[in-house]
Amino acid sequence: xxxxxxxxxxxxxxxxxxxxxxxxxxxxxxxxxxxxxxxxxxxxxxxxxxxxxxxxxxxxxxxxxxxxxxxxxxxxxxxxxxxxxxxxxxxxxxxxxxxxxxxxxxxxxxxxxxxxxxxxxxxxxxxxxxxxxxxxxxxxxxxxxxxxxxxxxxxxxxxxxxxxxxxxxxxxxxxxxxxxxxxxxxxxxxxxxxxxxxxxxxxxxxxxxxxxxxxxxxxxxxxxxxxxxxxxxxxxxxxxxxxxxxxxxxxxxxxxxxxxxxxxxxxxxxxxxxxxxxxxxxxxxxxxxxxxxxxxxxxxxxxxxxxxxxxxxxxxxxxxxxxxxxxxxxxxxxxxxxxxxxxxxxxxxxxxxxxxxxxxxxxxxxxxxxxxxxxxxxxxxxxxxxxxxxxxxxxxxxxxxxxxxxxxxxxxxxxxxxxxxxxxxxxxxxxxxxxxxxxxxxxxxxxxxxxxxxxxxxxxxxxxxxxxxxxxxxxxxxxxxxxxxxxxxxxxxxxxxxxxxxxxxxxxxxxxxxxxxxxxxxxxxxxxxxxxxxxxxxxxxxxxxxxxxxxxxxxxxxxxxxxxxxxxxxxxxxxxxxxxxxxxxxxxxxxxxxxxxxxxxxxxxxxxxxxxxxxxxxxxxxxxxxxxxxxxxxxxxxxxxxxxxxxx
DNA sequence: GAAAGATCACGTGT
DNA sequence: CACACGTGATCTTT
Numbered sequence: 001x002x003x004x005x006x007x008x009x010x011x012x013x014x015x016x017x018x019x020x021x022x023x024x025x026x027x028x029x030x031x032x033x034x035x036x037x038x039x040x041x042x043x044x045x046x047x048x049x050x051x052x053x054x055x056x057x058x059x060x061x062x063x064x065x066x067x068x069x070x071x072x073x074x075x076x077x078x079x080x081x082x083x084x085x086x087x088x089x090x091x092x093x094x095x096x097x098x099x100x101x102x103x104x105x106x107x108x109x110x111x112x113x114x115x116x117x118x119x120x121x122x123x124x125x126x127x128x129x130x131x132x133x134x135x136x137x138x139x140x141x142x143x144x145x146x147x148x149x150x151x152x153x154x155x156x157x158x159x160x161x162x163x164x165x166x167x168x169x170x171x172x173x174x175x176x177x178x179x180x181x182x183x184x185x186x187x188x189x190x191x192x193x194x195x196x197x198x199x200x201x202x203x204x205x206x207x208x209x210x211x212x213x214x215x216x217x218x219x220x221x222x223x224x225x226x227x228x229x230x231x232x233x234x235x236x237x238x239x240x241x242x243x244x245x246x247x248x249x250x251x252x253x254x255x256x257x258x259x260x261x262x263x264x265x266x267x268x269x270x271x272x273x274x275x276x277x278x279x280x281x282x283x284x285x286x287x288x289x290x291x292x293x294x295x296x297x298x299x300x301x302x303x304x305x306x307x308x309x310x311x312x313x314x315x316x317x318x319x320x321x322x323x324x325x326x327x328x329x330x331x332x333x334x335x336x337x338x339x340x341x342x343x344x345x346x347x348x349x350x351x352x353x354x355x356x357x358x359x360x361x362x363x364x365x366x367x368x369x370x371x372x373x374x375x376x377x378x379x380x381x382x383x384x385x386x387x388x389x390x391x392x393x394x395x396x397x398x399x400x401x402x403x404x405x406x407x408x409x410x411x412x413x414x415x416x417x418x419x420x421x422x423x424x425x426x427x428x429x430x431x432x433x434x435x436x437x438x439x440x441x442x443x444x445x446x447x448x449x450x451x452x453x454x455x456x457x458x459x460x461x462x463x464x465x466x467x468x469x470x471x472x473x474x475x476x477x478x479x480x481x482x483x484x485x486x487x488x489x490x491x492x493x494x495x496x497x498x499x500x501x502x503x504x505x506x507x508x509x510x511x512x513x514x515x516x517x518x519x520x521x522x523x524x525x526x527x528x529x530x531x532x533x534x535x536x537x538x539x540x541x542x543x544x545x546x547x548x549x550x551x552x553x554x555x556x557x558x559x560x561x562x563x564x565x566x567x568x569x570x571x572x573x574x575x576x577x578x579x580x581x582x583x584x585x586x587x588x589x590x591x592x593x594x595x596x597x598x599x600x601x602x603x604x605x606x607x608x609x610x611x612x613x614x615x616x617x618x619x620x621x622x623x624x625x626x627x628x629x630x631x632x633x634x635x636x637x638x639x640x641x642x643x644x645x646x647x648x
Numbered sequence: 649g650a651a652a653g654a655t656c657a658c659g660t661g662t
Numbered sequence: 663c664a665c666a667c668g669t670g671a672t673c674t675t676t
Contacts, residue, residue: 127656180675182674182676184674184675185653188654220673221655221674224654224655230655231672232653232655232672232674233653233655233656233672234655234657234671234672235673236672237656238657240656240657241657241658242657254673256673258673259673260673275672275673276672278671278672282673292657292671293672312673320675320676321675322674
């Protein structure tokens with residue numbers, strides 16, 4: 001697993017498609033025209049270990065609340081070493097390093113140097129490698145492997161980040177003047193401490209395996225963690241001259257985010273300004289010099305080395321007001337020194353996008369933005385209706401088919417929420433919380449959820465659970481309560497579309513942040529007895545118990561803390577019912593199946609207390625860019641799924 | 649808007 | 663020569 005072909009990095013201009021070697025060894029970079037002044041050391045094997053040992057089971061604990069506190073403390077002590085912990089800290093950070101989770105990393109020495117040899121507080125880590133490699137001709141199984149690895153890594157980053165916010169929110173009322181901590185930095189630090197940063201044992205030129213064009217990131221640190229761009233702030237990433245085999249720096253990636261007034265971005269062609277010469281307010285105050293990243297770009301141009309381009313976008317709805325999109329590989333074709341608008345000299349680099357790559361993520365984002373405002377102008381043909389839900393949803397559900405004449409979805413009655421049989425509402429308790437001003441930490445409903453809230457203040461799912469109890473009609477908290485998320489319905493514009501591969505599919509016109517609520521999987525509930533009576537509609541029945549338990553992956557920190565246990569209170573309820581979608585359905589049932597899905601099913605209760613009949617709520621497992629297909633793990637063999645997704 | 653906060657490359661020192 | 667450490671630069675983030 002994880003084998004891949006690495007091609008010696010040379011002669012790209014002449015022969016972009018070098019024959020793939022099947023070796024696992026990584027050849028050292030040898031830029032064209034450059035005399036080799038030293039013998040090549042034998043290269044280390046290139047292998048990535050998966051950071052996922054078997055997920056530890058989550059035994060239910062009698063006292064989940066104290067378990068949560070204990071974990072919070074453990075987490076806090078690792079994250080923010082300076083904070084006072086007045087509880088009994090389970091593992092004083094220095095006393096027992098082995099009790100912390102250790103995840104296998106590529107390099108056993110790195111393992112040692114990262115964790116064992118490094119006392120807490122020391123900031124020495126495994127240095128970045130100077131070894132340049134290009135990864136090419138991955139086999140499909142390798143691609144899946146790397147994609148999964150990236151996905152897991154990003155999910156862990158998000159889980160840690162969201163958890164760090166949750167921990168912070170829990171302490172919030174203790175300290176009145178409050179400043180929200182940099183959860184992104186904390187998550188990255190924890191991962192680094194555990195050797196979970198990717199692509200540090202080599203410098204990848206070109207595409208990073210497992211990262212697709214169009215992937216969206218919310219934080220610069222996320223780019224560092226997966227190795228797409230190794231600088232926390234600087235826009236040019238490069239191998240420094242001191243580490244390069246010929247003493248010349250080599251650029252590998254840039255970020256175009258509009259921070260330089262002299263940039264010109266026409267999509268396929270960019271005129272990029274070198275760095276340097278700015279003051280604290282990003283004003284150009286002195287001339288730039290041909291050094292560091294600037295020199296690296298020039299050298300990369302000289303050797304014809306392609307450069308990854310990541311674009312920064314303004315984006316409301318991101319906590320930082322920004323997102324970063326990977327747009328693929330560019331080649332530098334020209335550079336010159338120019339007088340910028342400020343009157344100071346700047347270096348300019350003309351970059352041209354390499355052909356035969358899939359469409360740029362930023363292009364798709366712009367296209368989606370135009371679809372949001374004026375869909376018929378952006379795409380005059382193909383829309384069957386601009387709202388399948390007939391205004392029942394908060395946002396329109398568009399229906400697009402430019403493949404054939406099938407208009408089937410418009411003939412179903414649109415159902416926003418699952419319809420349960422009446423008896424479901426008549427059993428169970430009718431108790432609720434008394435939080436008139438909104439729920440607080442130790443309220444009745446928090447306790448039902450194991451002593452914590454399932455969502456953070458932004459409405460992001462903190463951790464997948466067997467069952468979530470949202471506040472309901474018997475609670476006295478207002479609709480704005482933080483424990484009411486899924487019940488409030490969709491927050492995005494979705495589009496049902498005809499696909500030649502998957503029959504029907506669903507995509508979003510908005511960017512969806514990982515952990516966000518997407519929609520309910522709605523249908524008409526049939527009890528087991530009813531199912532036995534209505535057997536003719538077997539194809540249109542959804543069995544909730546069959547969905548893969550992907551919620552276990554979300555927010556699972558057992559990769560970081562070996563003794564991590566989910567504070568779960570209830571066990572997974574027995575889902576002894578089916579849902580009929582033969583006449584009434586919502587957007588969810590057009591989602592297609594994937595064994596590597598980007599959407600998970602989370603069971604939620606809010607309008608009744610019958611744990612055997614929860615709502616099937618869908619949440620994003622990763623950041624889903626606009627126009628990318630949503631997919632669910634239906635938990636059955638792929639070939640069978642084609643039918644189910646189509647729902648004929 | 650300002651201040652806090654990271655990383656990394658580079659320079660100096662041992 | 664190699665490593666360690668401090669410093670300065672950097673298209674961040676709240």
